[in-house]
Amino acid sequence: MPSQKLLSQLARKHGTPMIVVDHDEVRRNYATFKKYLPRVQAYYAVKAFSDPVIVQTLFEAGASFDVASMPEFRIVYEYVKDMPPKQRQEWIWDKIIYAHPIKAEATLRELDPYKPLVTYDNHEEIRKIKKHAPHAGLALRLKVPNTGAMVELSSKFGAAPGEAVDLILEADKAGLVVEGLSFHVGSQTTNFDNFVQAINLAANIFQEAKDRGYTKMNLLDIGGGFPAPYDATVRPFRELARKINAELDRLFPKDVQILSEPGRFMVATAGTAVSTIIGKAVRDGKLCYYIDDGVYHTFSGILFDHCQYHMKSFKKGPKQICTVFGPTCDALDVVSMSEELPGNLELGDLLYSVNIGAYSSASSTPFNGFPPAKIVHINR
Ligand SMILES: Cc1ncc(COP(=O)(O)O)c(C=O)c1O
Incomplete structure (x- = not known):
């Protein structure tokens, strides 16, 4: 402070x-995240504090970005718009995920030329994406336990585990490519078991999809929810990271790319x-x-x-x-x-x-x- x-x-x-926003603290938070979760690429959730100067600091530090609206997309896109088209396409996948499972048709039409990675969690969204953003890559958002999180998100978003593989196969049948899975354990999750359970659930869905013939998934997005140290009851980040790393290494081979969408963790203390x-x-x-x-x-x-x-x-x-x-x-x-x-x-x-x-x-x-x-x- x-x-x-x-x-x-x-x-x-x-x-x-x-x-007052302290950019040294933003950089420190990003560095801590990378240090303890070396396998996980951080897509900063711009919604947490959408100031372009913060986006710039995190961009320079090496972060990628989770956006959930076109205005957020445009803040981040500022950094790629002058790149040659070929690099720009690669950059978009490495640097942006549009992580809102429900998107207006007009938003999908606007997004499509960028061939973005987007999340979805229901039949209607498959139909919309097929019609308005057929060039998008998909990540299925799963409903996972949000027990004890300060902000609960699982009643609004996420496919139930029982319907997950059906939704993957349905998107595949529609000619879309499901690249992997995503989830959110609830914001300010001090109950670290939420992450453990969610990673296990995602591993089971990967396996079921494989068993039913779908083998194109190579990405897991473990979402946000990483708690800020608001008070002494929040256990250290390295403890959470240890649990996450152990589950990821046990259940996901190294060629599965691991993404995350930390918002609060990056900026709360700054x-x-x-x-x-x-x-x-x-x-x-x-x-x-x-x-x-x-x-x-x-x-x-x-x-x-x-x-x-x-x-x-x-x-x-x-x-x-x-x-x-x-x-x-x-x-x-x-x-x-x-x-x-x-x-x-x-x-x-x-x-x-x-x-x-x-x-x-x-x-x-x-x-x-x-x-x-x-x-x-x-x-x-
Ligand atoms: C889809 C999604 N990703 C990431 C975040 C950021 O979560 P947090 O600030 O808890 O890290 C949120 C927050 O609501 C979200 O809805």
Whole structure:
């Protein structure tokens, strides 16, 4: 985390609300991922923080990218558009997966000329891809246990294991090529067994597909879900990596390419939000601070990501339990009902929250006309 001195200087220079993105930390997270999962290519899930400067840093570090919309695709495509067509085609497969199992027909039409790798999980999607993006390569998204994940995804996406091979054979019959399987164990998965179970399930589907005559699969995408160290209860990444490596080596020969889609892991710890106290009131005997950032902006992760962030102050003083409200007129705009903060803070004083780089700025909205936090890049 940047020092308090640097955060105050940046707040003075750029104003608040502000998110400071530390690119050294982004690079460190990518390096950690590669160090402990050497066999796994990281396709950064752009949705976690879709700022092009972050994409650039990760691109330079060697990352590939998971995109889930055309605007995200275009952010990444910026880096290949000037390559000679032959290299560009290779690059697209190595560097981008369009990992949204449900795509609008117009999106598929737009994607088709790039001959991308896309995920799917149902009959209707096979029909759509066949009609609108016949040049795409496919990865079947499996439904896997999301037990204990902070954000559960398996009720919205994923083919049940019992229908998986039927969906592979159906796509094959339609003239499409299924390159492999993908899954997502749920975001912020601290239950490492989810990964173990999902890899085993995928191995069984590979085997069943082979038994039923389909031998073209050579790729496994183990998705996102790698937890950020929000608190001491999150066990170290190397422990998770050890389990994943053991299962991959046991169940998948070396010629099967292993992909992943980490979002949160790459950027959560790289973001620090700084806001200013703009109001102060005592309501029903409880001290309430109003700040210039809230759940419609940087703290949107409280609603959309089921994540709670803690606030700290630069100023010292005797602490008490306070409420921290965001700036909008909506009563839902509550950053926290119980933050331990000094009671002597004044209007103009700064508060900050660490580990807020993932799914924060990414889901900010213009409600009520308040401007979003400025994104300030350091160590770029
Ligand atoms: C398809 C897909 N891939 C990757 C991610 C990134 O997951 P995480 O941030 O947990 O690594 C998500 C998050 O929702 C997702 O839906």
